[in-house]
Amino acid sequence: DAGVIxxxxxxxxxxxxxxxxRCKPISGHDYLFWYRQTxxxxxxxxxxxxxxxxxxxxxxxxxxxxxKMPNASFSTLKIQPxxxxxxxxxxxxxxxxxxxxxxxFGPGTRLTVT
Amino acid sequence: AQTVTQSQPxxxxxxxxxxxxxxxxxxxxxNYYLFWYKQPPSRQMILVIRQEAYKQQNxxxxxxxxxxxxxxxxxxxxxxxxxxxxTAMYFCAFWAWGSGSRLTFGEGTQLTxxx
Numbered sequence: 001d002a003g004v005i006x007x008x009x010x011x012x013x014x015x016x017x018x019x020x021x022r023c024k025p026i027s028g029h030d031y032l033f034w035y036r037q038t039x040x041x042x043x044x045x046x047x048x049x050x051x052x053x054x055x056x057x058x059x060x061x062x063x064x065x066x067x068k069m070p071n072a073s074f075s076t077l078k079i080q081p082x083x084x085x086x087x088x089x090x091x092x093x094x095x096x097x098x099x100x101x102x103x104x105f106g107p108g109t110r111l112t113v114t
Numbered sequence: 115a116q117t118v119t120q121s122q123p124x125x126x127x128x129x130x131x132x133x134x135x136x137x138x139x140x141x142x143x144x145n146y147y148l149f150w151y152k153q154p155p156s157r158q159m160i161l162v163i164r165q166e167a168y169k170q171q172n173x174x175x176x177x178x179x180x181x182x183x184x185x186x187x188x189x190x191x192x193x194x195x196x197x198x199x200x201t202a203m204y205f206c207a208f209w210a211w212g213s214g215s216r217l218t219f220g221e222g223t224q225l226t227x228x229x
Contacts, residue, residue, distance in 0.1 A: 031215050037157075043205070043219050050215065089157060100147050100166070101209025103217055105159035 004106035006092050012112045018080040021109050024073055025094030033103060034067055034077050035091040043091075049075065050097075082113045116141045116208050120220035127196045128228050134181075135191045135223050137206030146210035148182065148189045149217070154202040162204070165189065196227045 005024040013019055025032045033048040047057040052069045060067070064083070069075040079086055089110050093103040117140045127133035139148070150162040165173045165182045172180050177197075181190045193200055206220040 033216070042221055045216055048216060056216065091159065093159070095215065097215070100164075101215065101217060102147075102149070102161060102164060104161070105151075108157050108159075110157075 004092055004094050004104055006090075006106035006109050008109060009107060010110050010112075012114065013082055014114055015083055016081045017113075018078065019082045019086075019111060019113075021077040021090050021092075021111070023075045023077070023092030023106060025075070025092070026104055027073070029094035029096045029104075030072070031095045031097065031103075032069060032075050033091075033093040033095075034075070035093065036088045037091060037108070038088045046077070079111075082111075084113045087111055087113050116143070116210065116218045118206050118208050118218050118220040120204075120206055120223050122223045123221070124224045124226070126226040126228055127193075129196055129198060131196055132192060132194045133196055133225065135193075135204050135206075135225065137189045137191070137220055139187050139189065139206075139208050139218075141187070141208065141210060143210035146208060148180075149207040149209070150178070150180070150191045151205045151207060151219075152200075152202045153205065153222075154199070159205075163191070193225075198227050198229060201225060201227045 007022045034046040037043045046059045047067045049069045067077045089108045091108045093105045095103045119138045146167045148165045152160045152162045163175045163178050177194045179192045203222045205222045208218045
C-alpha cells in the first residue's frame with residue numbers, strides 16, 4: 001500500500017486566496033483525521049471522519065475552514081479566505097476501527113500564506 | 115478527559131549510547147493503548163512502538179523499548195545504541211476505546227543524537 005497520500009506537499013498563497021488541501025487515506029481505513037502543526041500550538045486535531053461522516057469538528061478554528069469527505073478514498077480541507085496565521089503544516093491521518101487507535105500519517109502539506 | 119505530559123522539551127545523547135524519554139498520562143479508562151511517534155526533520159510522523167494497557171509485558175521493537183508502569187501512569191521510551199537517524203521529535207500518544215477514536219498527544223521531546 002502507498003500509505004496516506006497528501007497533495008500538494010507545499011503551498012504558497014497570498015492572503016485572501018482559497019486553499020484546498022487533499023488527502024487519500026489508506027485503502028480499507030474507515031477513519032480519517034486532519035491535523036495542524038505549528039511551533040506555537042503544537043499538533044492540533046481539526047476534524048475527523050468515520051465512514052465519510054464528520055464526527056467531531058470542534059477543532060476547526062473558524063468558519064473559514066471546511067472539510068469534506070465525499071467518498072472513502074478522498075478528503076479535502078479548504079481554507080477560504082486564507083490568512084497569514086493559517087501558515088502551518090497540515091497532516092492527514094487514517095486508521096481503521098479494528099486498529100486500536102493506531103493512526104498512519106501522510107507526509108503533510110506545508111502551507112505558507114503571505 | 116485524558117492528558118499526556120512529556121516533561122522533557124529537549125534531550126541529547128551521544129551516538130551508540132542509550133537514552134530514555136519520559137511520558138506520563140492521566141486517565142480514568144482501564145482499557146487503552148499508548149504509542150510513541152517519531153517526527154524526523156522530514157516531518158513525516160512515524161509510529162515507533164505501541165503498548166496495550168492490558169499487557170504487562172513491555173513492548174519492544176528492535177532498539178526501541180518501553181517501560182510501561184500502569185499503576186503510576188508512566189510510559190517511557192528507551193532507545194538503545196542511538197543512531198544519528200534517531201534525531202527527531204518524539205511524541206507520546208494515548209488512545210482509549212471511549213475516546214471517540216482520537217489520539218491525545220503529548221507536547222513532544224526533541225531528541226538530538228550527536229556524533
